[in-house]
Amino acid sequence: MKQEMRSGKKTKQQKEETNTMYLVTGATGNVGSEVVEQLLAGRKKVRVFTRDPGKVAHWNDRVEVVAGDLQQPDTFAQALADVEAIFLMHQGPDLEVCKQLVAAGKDKGNPRIAFLSTILASAPDSQIGKLHKDKEDAIRESGLPGTFVRPGGFMTNLYWWIGTIKTENVVRNPMGTGRLASIAPEDIAAVAVKAMTQDLPDEVFELTGGELLSVPQQVDILAKVLGKPIQCVDVPTETAIQDLLRIGLPAQAAAAIGASFEAIRDGRVTVVKDTVEKVLGRRPMTFETWARRHALRFV
Ligand SMILES: NC(=O)c1ccc[n+]([C@@H]2O[C@H](COP(=O)([O-])OP(=O)(O)OC[C@H]3O[C@@H](n4cnc5c(N)ncnc54)[C@H](OP(=O)(O)O)[C@@H]3O)[C@@H](O)[C@H]2O)c1
Numbered sequence: 001m002k003q004e005m006r007s008g009k010k011t012k013q014q015k016e017e018t019n020t021m022y023l024v025t026g027a028t029g030n031v032g033s034e035v036v037e038q039l040l041a042g043r044k045k046v047r048v049f050t051r052d053p054g055k056v057a058h059w060n061d062r063v064e065v066v067a068g069d070l071q072q073p074d075t076f077a078q079a080l081a082d083v084e085a086i087f088l089m090h091q092g093p094d095l096e097v098c099k100q101l102v103a104a105g106k107d108k109g110n111p112r113i114a115f116l117s118t119i120l121a122s123a124p125d126s127q128i129g130k131l132h133k134d135k136e137d138a139i140r141e142s143g144l145p146g147t148f149v150r151p152g153g154f155m156t157n158l159y160w161w162i163g164t165i166k167t168e169n170v171v172r173n174p175m176g177t178g179r180l181a182s183i184a185p186e187d188i189a190a191v192a193v194k195a196m197t198q199d200l201p202d203e204v205f206e207l208t209g210g211e212l213l214s215v216p217q218q219v220d221i222l223a224k225v226l227g228k229p230i231q232c233v234d235v236p237t238e239t240a241i242q243d244l245l246r247i248g249l250p251a252q253a254a255a256a257i258g259a260s261f262e263a264i265r266d267g268r269v270t271v272v273k274d275t276v277e278k279v280l281g282r283r284p285m286t287f288e289t290w291a292r293r294h295a296l297r298f299v
Pocket residue numbers: 025026027028029030031032049050051052055068069070071089090091092093116117118119150151152153154156157185
């Protein structure tokens with residue numbers, strides 16, 4: 001083996017590694033973009049699937065690009081050639097279409113699927129959880145090797161506050177002092193990448209961040225990071241839902257998020273999982289580290 005490396009020839013394992021293709025849907029999103037970056041950092045070949053290739057132009061020739069829509073399975077099938085594993089989003093396809101996407105995968109060499117689900121998939125009364133669980137089950141029933149990455153609330157949900165922070169130095173808070181261990185998409189992506197590239201012993205990974213923080217505590221940290229005072233103003237759930245509609249969220253999503261605001265406010269989701277540490281061998285990213293990395297978004 002050493003001789004082959006010295007002579008510049010690739011070993012069989014190296015050849016396989018070089019030719020292995022990883023397909024990333026949602027590559028323009030919070031988690032998918034991190035999945036792409038981390039696969040590239042691991043010297044993997046990456047193909048991204050997007051409705052708008054212009055949004056992935058910054059990767060230049062470092063990634064292959066397939067233009068398509070998850071709601072149109074034929075466009076997805078075109079992205080599947082020689083794919084070892086897929087990072088698949090819930091967002092986009094409805095359940096019947098999701099089954100067609102999975103069937104297309106079965107036809108093209110049984111790739112692994114790392115599916116971005118939600119921690120609510122195990123909550124029997126959650127409508128949003130059920131939407132994700134139904135898709136998980138479609139993947140399970142297909143027989144494709146599936147891993148279900150189930151995060152709780154994302155730190156990137158704070159991007160909903162960008163408008164009022166920029167214009168008024170205010171965060172409108174429907175969650176009172178309820179606390180949540182929100183998670184950085186960087187950590188979700190790291191678990192997904194591990195599921196795409198290695199055999200993991202478990203099928204389901206419920207993920208949270210490592211610190212329970214209330215919105216006022218997050219706002220204090222963000223104010224320190226941005227170097228300016230930010231006021232936290234309590235608002236009713238309905239006002240927060242209207243705010244989400246105003247920044248473009250669909251009505252169903254805004255209503256579901258409103259329900260999760262109430263769950264946080266009432267202390268029903270004060271759960272901290274140690275999954276990130278178990279899978280990655282390190283602590284989850286802290287909120288302050290995440291805020292420093294993404295501070296420019298808020299100015
Ligand atoms: N936010 C939370 O607290 C939370 C908690 C638990 C689970 N989740 C899960 O995470 C998801 C959000 O992840 P994120 O924040 O990374 O996403 P995001 O930043 O909102 O981006 C959405 C991505 O979905 C892609 N997409 C949407 N519709 C599509 C379609 N029809 N065809 C192809 N691609 C489509 C978009 O790709 P293009 O525009 O490039 O086509 C974009 O890259 C939620 O939908 C939910 O399933 C979120």
